[in-house]
Amino acid sequence: MQAIEITQPGGPEVLQLTQRPKPVPGPGEVLIEVHAAGINRPDVFQRQGSYPPPAGASDLPGLEVAGTIVGGDPSPTGLKQGDSVCALLAGGGYAQYCVAPAVQCLPAPKGLSMVEAAALPETYFTVWSNVFDRGRLNAGETLLVHGGASGIGTTAIMLARAFGHTVYATAGSDERVRAIEAMGCTHGINYHTQDFVAETKALTQGLGVDVILDMVAGKYLERNIQALADDGRLVVIALLGGSKGTLYCNDIMRRRLTVTGSTLRSRPPAFKGHVALALHQHVWPLLEAGTIRPRIHATFPLADAAKAHAMMDSGEQIGKIVLTME
Template sequence: MTAIAISGPGGPEVLKPETRPVPQPGLDEVLIRVAAAGVNRPDVLQRMGYYPPPPGASDLPGLEVAGTVVAVGPGGDPELLGQAVCALVAGGGYAEYCVAPAGSCLPVPAGFSMEEAAALPETVFTVWHNLFERGWVGDGETVLVHGGTSGIGTTAIGLCRLFGIRIIVTCGSADKCAAAIALGADHAIDYSAEDYVEAVKTFTGGAGVNVVLDMVGGDYVPRNLACLADDGRHVSIAFQRGMQAEINIADLMRRRLTMTGSTLRARDAGFKALLADEIHKMLWPRLAAGAWKPAMDQSFALADAAEAHARMQAGAHVGKIVLRI
């Protein structure tokens, strides 16, 4: 098969086509003939040498795919053969074939193209687990999400609209703020032009938000805490501005704030299967009914993976970038 490998840490140009053996599914795994693969920020970090795959995972980038099941491993359900699925994987998505845990596969929702389906697993699993499970967000609450036009941000906007949650996002320009509002955000803040902490307080009438979903880290963390209402929850999923932050513990105690966070890639197959089951039950019927589709930015041929990475790093995209295989 043809795959896109990382020839060494560096810029997009280190992504090189290679010919590799088709991988074989192991226990409780399936082999997917890939039709499309999502491009995500962790792929960029892996390419740069900052985010190695977990033990046992493919060294190829790619954390989400959509395609057709063409083989099942020992213990697999033969009824999966021939089914169109999208899947969360720990690596290997930038290829014509990819092995996935059977428990991390979900059927392609009715009315979705393969490219749209490939744009679902990584961001939907991440947003669902961190915003709804770890952040305990509920109907009528308000959240703040940074990077409002990223894959995570646009997915958060979509899911919040589905479940009656108000969402405020931050973006790096007026144009991106307009794009976020068009996608359904209740308010968008241009962080290059105004203080997002003051903007949040103004928009909420001084009440603050119930949850912050943060992928920035560093000096954003104390500012995020200032945006929270009493009993608010701060959920960290990345640290683009650094792994260290200084916070006021007394304020944390006085306002009964909760700080948590997670990474998804290294979690075991059992956890991801449980998460997939919950998402399938809670979200998939709404997708099949046409209630939401992911915001799609651009698609690129597999051979043009370097161009896809360059677009993501340039930060001009709105929504998901995918590779066509």
């Protein structure tokens, strides 16, 4: 099969088209003929050498795909060979075939293309497990999303709005602010020209927001605490601003705040299967009804993975970048 491998740590040019043996599914796994594969920020970190795959995972990048089950045993999930699915992976998605734990597969939502289905797993699993499970976003509460124009950000905005929440989000330009507001964000904040702490305080009559989904960390840590309402929850899922920040524990105690975070890739299939069931129950009906739909910024053929990563590095995208198989 054709696949994209990382020849050495570096820029987009280290992604090269190669030939690899077709993978063989193990116990509890299925073989998927890939039609499209989503690109995510962790793929960039892996390419740069700072985010190696977990033990036993493919060394090929790619954390989400859509395609057809062509091997293995999907029967415990109710799926069968020949079904169109989207799947969350620990690696190996940039290829014509991949293997995935059967419990991490979901039927491709009716009415969505394979490109759109490939844009779902990594972002929807991440948002559901961090905003709704770990962050405990409850009815009537407010959410602040950093990086609102990213794949994760657009997903968080659309999901939270679909469940009736007020959503604020930061983005890096007025154009991106207008784009996320068009997708349902209640109020966008240009982090280059506006102070998100002051903005969220003003928008919430001085109370702050109930939950923050943060991909920045670093110097944002102290400011996130200031932007939280009493009993608020901060959920950190990436470290684009660095892994160290200042945390004033008296604020946490006095205002009963929760600071937490998670990574998804290394979690066991049983956990991811639990998230898949929740998504199928609560989110798939919204996708099939057209209430929400993934935002696709651009597609590239598999051989142009380097060009796709160059676009990701530029930060110009609004929504998802997806590879397609020819």
